[in-house]
Amino acid sequence: MEEKCSYRTDDCINKVNIVEHEGTELKFDAFASYTNAWLEKVINHNNNPKTKYKKEQFSFVDCMCSSGLYYNKKTSKFVDGTVIRVMKIFIKLANKYPMYDFYLYFNDYDKQYYSCLQCLKRNLLKNKPINLSVEITMLDKNDFIYQLSINDLFKRRTNKSLVIYDPYDVDFDWNHLSKLLKFDSDFIFTHFLQNDFKRAVHTVKDKTKIAKYEQSYQMGFDELSEKFDKFIGELNERENAIYRSELLRDLFTELIHKYSNKKYSCYCPVFNSKAPVYDIVCLSNSSVALGVLKNAMYKLYKNKKADKVKKSKPEQLTLFVDEKTDVGIRNANVSEFEFHYNKVEILKKFKSIFKGKTVTKVEMEKILNEDPYLPSTGIFKDIIMPNWPYETPSQTGGFYKFKEDD
Numbered sequence: 071m072e073e074k075c076s077y078r079t080d081d082c083i084n085k086v087n088i089v090e091h092e093g094t095e096l097k098f099d100a101f102a103s104y105t106n107a108w109l110e111k112v113i114n115h116n117n118n119p120k121t122k123y124k125k126e127q128f129s130f131v132d133c134m135c136s137s138g139l140y141y142n143k144k145t146s147k148f149v150d151g152t153v154i155r156v157m158k159i160f161i162k163l164a165n166k167y168p169m170y171d172f173y174l175y176f177n178d179y180d181k182q183y184y185s186c187l188q189c190l191k192r193n194l195l196k197n198k199p200i201n202l203s204v205e206i207t208m209l210d211k212n213d214f215i216y217q218l219s220i221n222d223l224f225k226r227r228t229n230k231s232l233v234i235y236d237p238y239d240v241d242f243d244w245n246h247l248s249k250l251l252k253f254d255s256d257f258i259f260t261h262f263l264q265n266d267f268k269r270a271v272h273t274v275k276d277k278t279k280i281a282k283y284e285q286s287y288q289m290g291f292d293e294l295s296e297k298f299d300k301f302i303g304e305l306n307e308r309e310n311a312i313y314r315s316e317l318l319r320d321l322f323t324e325l326i327h328k329y330s331n332k333k334y335s336c337y338c339p340v341f342n343s344k345a346p347v348y349d350i351v352c353l354s355n356s357s358v359a360l361g362v363l364k365n366a367m368y369k370l371y372k373n374k375k376a377d378k379v380k381k382s383k384p385e386q387l388t389l390f391v392d393e394k395t396d397v398g399i400r401n402a403n404v405s406e407f408e409f410h411y412n413k414v415e416i417l418k419k420f421k422s423i424f425k426g427k428t429v430t431k432v433e434m435e436k437i438l439n440e441d442p443y444l445p446s447t448g449i450f451k452d453i454i455m456p457n458w459p460y461e462t463p464s465q466t467g468g469f470y471k472f473k474e475d476d
């Protein structure tokens with residue numbers, strides 16, 4: 071018998087997952103705004119009027135989705151996790167596009183979370199559009215991947231899918247993941263940059279942890295430690311932490327490409343107040359997917375900054391500016407945070423690429439999407455135009471024309 075409970079009542083507090091870390095809510099925001107933008111892009115991608123309305127499917131998978139509803143003990147409030155947010159996005163778009171089919175797959179091996187997910191389904195999908203199917207499973211992630219691999223939907227050329235793989239820790243078993251990575255899907259991973267591991271690799275003695283790192287990075291722990299220590303004595307502690315993050319990022323990127331044969335990937339770091347905690351990594355055969363992630367993350371941090379400034383007292387307004395001293399200097403006094411999300415840094419990088427150039431819209435989008443850090447054209451109005459005016463395609467007859475000078 072399925073457990074009957076009341077949705078979003080005090081009874082849920084001890085059943086749902088707890089928001090523990092700074093950055094978790096930002097991750098939900100990031101997954102949701104990425105999914106929304108991704109879905110709009112893939113639906114509108116087919117502009118050929120002859121084939122526009124042929125039956126297509128759009129699907130979303132979260133391999134380990136947790137309880138969907140969360141509780142934040144600090145604020146004593148419920149928080150909507152990815153499941154709830156994505157359900158709402160899919161309901162909206164299934165209603166908007168009744169000619170297409172939409173599928174959601176949510177999995178978590180935890181029995182209580184499974185029961186919470188069933189409760190969400192009962193409550194949020196009472197009047198579900200008929201072109202939306204939602205499947206909830208309680209499987210170990212590797213069995214779940216196997217189930218997906220034999221599901222015909224993911225073999226159809228007409229199915230566009232987005233898969234999220236979001237473990238608590240560094241936990242990548244490539245024997246199983248390689249099956250998933252062969253799908254013609256777009257992928258989002260979270261890749262943790264564990265502090266204990268990054269800063270004090272020699273103190274990691276827990277055999278299960280060591281085995282997980284070895285499996286995840288496909289490298290013996292001794293070799294990994296040796297690589298970590300390469301610059302000991304040459305770099306200070308902070309520089310070493312950055313070098314080690316880069317090393318882990320390179321190893322992870324190499325593996326996702328090796329097992330997927332996909333062309334493009336990029337990462338966007340998520341920070342607590344001191345350092346990057348994890349990266350959100352996007353993998354796709356289209357560079358457009360990368361642009362979607364970089365834009366979504368840029369917008370989230372911009373809004374977070376605006377929020378922070380609004381809430382802080384006047385004397386605290388320098389809070390955000392000071393973050394470079396906390397986060398770690400990447401190069402030439404630029405913090406990792408600024409490197410990815412700061413307007414001035416984005417503009418500098420943009421100028422270094424486009425100074426004196428004349429490019430079409432398509433060329434411009436390609437360069438921006440493929441750049442590992444720059445958000446794509448979505449930031450034009452916000453950053454480029456007000457600070458470095460250019461001639462627009464309507465003025466030049468189809469080209470963006472950028473100045474020679476700063």
Ligand SMILES: C[S@@+](CC[C@H](N)C(=O)[O-])C[C@H]1O[C@@H](n2cnc3c(N)ncnc32)[C@H](O)[C@@H]1O
Binds near residue numbers: 098135151183
């Ligand atoms: C970081 S949470 C996922 C959060 C979720 N993606 C979201 O955005 O709301 C990780 C989840 O993985 C689940 N999990 C851990 N090991 C698993 C396994 N072997 N198989 C399936 N789920 C697992 C945990 O129960 C936990 O809910």
